[in-house]
Amino acid sequence: MLMRLQNRQAGLAFIFVTLFLDVLGLGIIIPILPQLVTQFVGGDVSAASTYFGWLISLYALMQFLFAPFFGSLSDRFGRRPVILAALFGSGIDQLVLAFAPSLPWLFVGRIIAGITGASIIPANAYIADVTPPEKRAQSFGLVGAAFGLGFIVGPALGGILGSFGPRVPFFVAAAVTLLNWLYGFFVLPESLKPEYRRPVSLARANPLASVTSLTRYPVVFGLTGTIIALSLAQQALQSTWVLYTSYRYAWTSLQNGLSLALVGVVAAVVQGGLIRTLIPRLGERRAVMLGLGISIVTYLLYGLASQGWMMYAIIFIGGLGAISIPATQGLMSRQVGPSEQGSLQGSLTSLVSLCGIVGPLVSTWLFGHFTGAHAIVEVPGIAFFLGATLNIVALALAVRSFTRLRDVDPVITPASR
Numbered sequence: 001m002l003m004r005l006q007n008r009q010a011g012l013a014f015i016f017v018t019l020f021l022d023v024l025g026l027g028i029i030i031p032i033l034p035q036l037v038t039q040f041v042g043g044d045v046s047a048a049s050t051y052f053g054w055l056i057s058l059y060a061l062m063q064f065l066f067a068p069f070f071g072s073l074s075d076r077f078g079r080r081p082v083i084l085a086a087l088f089g090s091g092i093d094q095l096v097l098a099f100a101p102s103l104p105w106l107f108v109g110r111i112i113a114g115i116t117g118a119s120i121i122p123a124n125a126y127i128a129d130v131t132p133p134e135k136r137a138q139s140f141g142l143v144g145a146a147f148g149l150g151f152i153v154g155p156a157l158g159g160i161l162g163s164f165g166p167r168v169p170f171f172v173a174a175a176v177t178l179l180n181w182l183y184g185f186f187v188l189p190e191s192l193k194p195e196y197r198r199p200v201s202l203a204r205a206n207p208l209a210s211v212t213s214l215t216r217y218p219v220v221f222g223l224t225g226t227i228i229a230l231s232l233a234q235q236a237l238q239s240t241w242v243l244y245t246s247y248r249y250a251w252t253s254l255q256n257g258l259s260l261a262l263v264g265v266v267a268a269v270v271q272g273g274l275i276r277t278l279i280p281r282l283g284e285r286r287a288v289m290l291g292l293g294i295s296i297v298t299y300l301l302y303g304l305a306s307q308g309w310m311m312y313a314i315i316f317i318g319g320l321g322a323i324s325i326p327a328t329q330g331l332m333s334r335q336v337g338p339s340e341q342g343s344l345q346g347s348l349t350s351l352v353s354l355c356g357i358v359g360p361l362v363s364t365w366l367f368g369h370f371t372g373a374h375a376i377v378e379v380p381g382i383a384f385f386l387g388a389t390l391n392i393v394a395l396a397l398a399v400r401s402f403t404r405l406r407d408v409d410p411v412i413t414p415a416s417r
Contacts, residue, residue, distance in 0.1 A: 012142065021090075024176075033055065060357045062113075064353035077197075226328055227351065229391065231351070279323065302381065
């Protein structure tokens with residue numbers, strides 16, 4: 001029993017570090033990749049921005065296409081080999097970017113990054129394997145914490161290392177990622193028992209077919225709509241934050257960097273710490289409803305804030321809204337069996353990746369339309385109002401799904417501890 005507990009803790013720690021490094025790699029790229037693209041197109045920033053947009057969309061597209069395949073592979077061969085293969089591929093991607101002699105090689109690197117970035121699917125399935133059902137929401141909070149910390153450290157580290165040359169950050173990221181792969185090769189235990197494994201199915205590996213398979217579970221399908229709406233709302237926030245604050249408050253890049261770092265700090269505190277207390281006390285359903293309610297108010301306040309300092313205050317208020325996603329994931333994971341956790345996480349990641357392709361395009365178009373010279377009415381916060389609307393939709397879909405749940409949320413009270 002003690003040995004199993006130690007293996008479980010070691011596995012969860014490795015998964016946390018792996019996800020953190022995945023996001024760290026993305027964060028490092030934020031201040032560096034545009035500079036590298038600009039060099040390849042002769043210093044033309046306008047042309048570079050177009051190529052950079054395609055690079056971002058290509059990454060999301062690759063994740064959408066390959067996420068179900070990774071999930072299906074992990075259901076057949078186990079989580080360990082798939083996670084390690086993806087981690088090794090991520091290190092190779094960083095080296096491709098570091099040595100890239102021309103612009104097309106950056107696209108090759110982003111293709112590899114999008115494919116290997118699908119490691120989050122077997123990672124989430126690993127969490128579901130080693131965590132009791134009633135504690136999965138808290139464990140999924142580790143994913144949010146890893147993302148939050150990665151987006152705090154990544155851009156700062158990329159900016160510091162980039163001062164020594166635009167390729168230096170990629171070499172450092174590759175070294176750290178490959179060292180983590182080597183560590184995992186020797187210490188990461190397998191989490192999926194042989195009796196729960198199933199053959200690889202091309203139908204389930206098809207991203208659209210895998211999403212369609214979610215309809216077999218009414219509760220999961222309903223909550224999938226909640227995840228989609230939440231993801232689109234987040235894309236609206238992330239893709240227009242700098243545009244909005246620069247336009248409305250004339251924020252500098254330093255101010256934007258500090259604000260985004262604060263978002264990451266708050267997310268890490270909430271999802272890595274407070275969530276472990278809040279969800280057991282509230283229950284997953286109440287946590288979903290509370291988180292979505294807070295997010296609705298937060299998005300509205302972002303769009304209405306008349307002074308820049310207000311944004312910092314709203315960040316603290318909105319941080320608690322982050323409990324809705326892991327609570328929703330916890331509910332969904334309890335509706336399917338052990339042999340389908342990988343496919344479930346793969347389908348969800350595909351949908352989130354699809355939102356990553358569509359969301360920024362819609363949000364930035366709305367921002368440009370309602371702040372441009374031909375706008376009938378100036379609404380710089382239009383993308384945030386869209387985010388609030390999407391959260392309302394997410395709440396309505398969640399409440400509808402709750403009526404079909406048979407189990408009762410475990411709620412910890414002082415008397416029951």
